[in-house]
Amino acid sequence: MTLTLSPPTATPEPQAPLQPQGWLRYFSFSVDHKVIGLQYLVCGFIFYLIGGALAGMIRTELLTPLSDFMPRETYNEVLTLHGTVMIFLWIVPVVNGAFGNYLIPFYVGARDMAFPRLNAVAFWLIPPAGLLLISSYFIGSASQSGWTAYPPLSLTTPATGQVIWILSVLLLGGSSIFGGINFIATILKLRRPGLKMLQLPMFCWALLGTSILVVLSTPVLAGTLVLLSFDIIAHTGFFNPALGGNAVVYQHLFWFYSHPAVYIMVLPAFGLVSEILPVHARKPLFGYITMVYSILAIVVLGLVVWAHHMFTSGTPPWMRLFFTIATSLIAVPTGIKFFNWLATLWGGKIALNTAMLFSCGFIVNFVFGGITGVALAQVPFDIHVHDTYFVVAHFHYIVYGGTVFVIFGSVYHWYPKFTGRLANETLGRLHFVLTFIGFNLCFAPQHWLGLNGMPRRVAEYDPQFTFINQVSSVGALLMAISTLPFLINMVYSAFAGEKAGDNPWRALTPEWLTSSPPPVENWKGPAPLVTHPYGYGAAPEPQVVSASSP
């Protein structure tokens, strides 16, 4: 009697379209937009940890008024690397590259981006550029001139680090431009037949606006940095006053990119939060059409406000007047968006889960950063706080309190889509509470420091600021701790999280109308035509077209 319990090999293994090819594809030159999106996300998060460690070094140094934790030159390198890593390797790639790549093809009803290979090239420029940048710290000296690299400072600090910094930013700029071209082509040219522009989810509009800014402004920075590298290597004098050059022209060209870069960092966050709020408030997005026009207005105005960074650079009065007015005007479309989000929440059946908490945290922080932004646009006030910690506080409220909060909220919101499992809510809420308290504790006091005259970018400060700086550093410590529950949550939930099903939020946007995680090419059948992505509250409730249905 032989036991013949052979497994039924004849039955073909049910094809697993949800988990194709395994984890190795995340390390390959994949052209699948979902793989590329997650590559951007994880790669960006690694750089976020590096940039965060650098921030921790800065806050440790600032615990005491004296420069005693590290040499002053090292402090300069650390703050330059911190700014560059956070902007060019974390926020811009993640908020555009990660979520844009993952979501845009779904939203336009396509199976991939318009130029899949260009997409992969754009991503694979990032890791080498990041490694190049960080390597400069270990070979000689990293750049010490801050992420703005103003000449003549950038011409007098050690050249090796500065040139490596320039090359790295050029590569990242190239990556950004390729991404922007891809998004524009995808949104304008790859829409599913029958889908109109004004039926697209708001994130598409946000990314279209962002990509227009990327395509128009990034090349100017690239050209400027090439000229700066000429100044350093070939000893030309474009921006070197000692050789008859003009350093202010560098500032103009630099901010022609770097102010729009602020919108490149926050417009996608506006789009993402406009996707999250309606789902968890079970209400349509309030004022869709005004949202669209506000984005377009921000794009146009965002290109003509750059000189408000230069009110102390000898700008003539007419220029100050123009840029003050233009900058203040941006508060109008931004305010429209802000009130639209509030109105979306108003009277909704709000589910206060982690994604929603982070989105609400975004609204609170962003309105604060926006108000200080309008204050900074006013010349007299700006001259008073120029290059102080007030400015540091302001832009961290925009890029961290604004965009990074949205990135975390989006990770929780789309985690079931990425993995098929829900992220742990308890850990998520712990993450939010720690981040929110830590962030505000770290940066709110810096407004006071700036108003009282503590200059930014200096390793030492007046002893009267000691206590407030220590408070700020405690906040930074809380922020560092807050990444632990997040990391644990992400890893733990990927393996042991509650199974989410295809559409745990009963959302209406197209990425939820397929299985989780989605199959290669996004839909088993034809792409659904979603003309009302925010039709919550209207009968009938969302119908999940799962991958198994024909």
Next chain:
Amino acid sequence: MTSSSAPSPISGSAASPALATGLPLAAAGAGGVAMALPGAGSSQDTAASHHAEAGHGAGEGHGDFRLFGLATFLVADGMTFAGFFAAYLTFRAVNPLAEGGNYELELALPTLNTILLLLSSLTFHRAAKAIHQDRTEACRNWLLVTAALGFTFLGGQMVEYFSLPFGLTDNLFASTFYAITGFHGLHVTLGGLMILIIWWQSRQGGRVNRTNLFPLEATELYWHFVDGIWVLLYGILYLL
């Protein structure tokens, strides 16, 4: 302007900035190649060919939008030049002319060069027209003429560089002049090489033919763009 020791613009120190420009250009090249690869513009090509059966899904019913992508890239490229021009004009307006500096340039050679480049746009247009009429040999000949005009332009540019009385680092105007014309010259070089590649690939059995015209059309768009930039450059740097 009687400088007897005209320094060569191509000195040892100029090689390093050339490297600094070369890297991003190489990156841009990689992007261009990625776009030009066969099928790169269709989502069908992406993850699985098992979905190639027609009749459903998105991507179908869309024309070829690779030219649209290239045009978007050229807008970006044009913004680089716009930044350079803005810098040049501001320098001119704000910064006093350095000792021995001079905005006046010899016009004869650059004017001839402008004519050559404009002619080359015309000949490229003839090439494209020829291949649409299935006259491949005529197309290839026009392509050779175009490339020849382009490289003659570069030769003229070289002659001008070596006859100018100033070098790269002499003064602000000199630096800006070499940076902008050099950046444009890199574009012409790239375009000339692209034309030669198209010429080679349009041979009997090559990859460029009436069913695959994108490489030719893309190069043509790029070439007209480079010509247009030159006309602006000529106006701003030489005539103004």
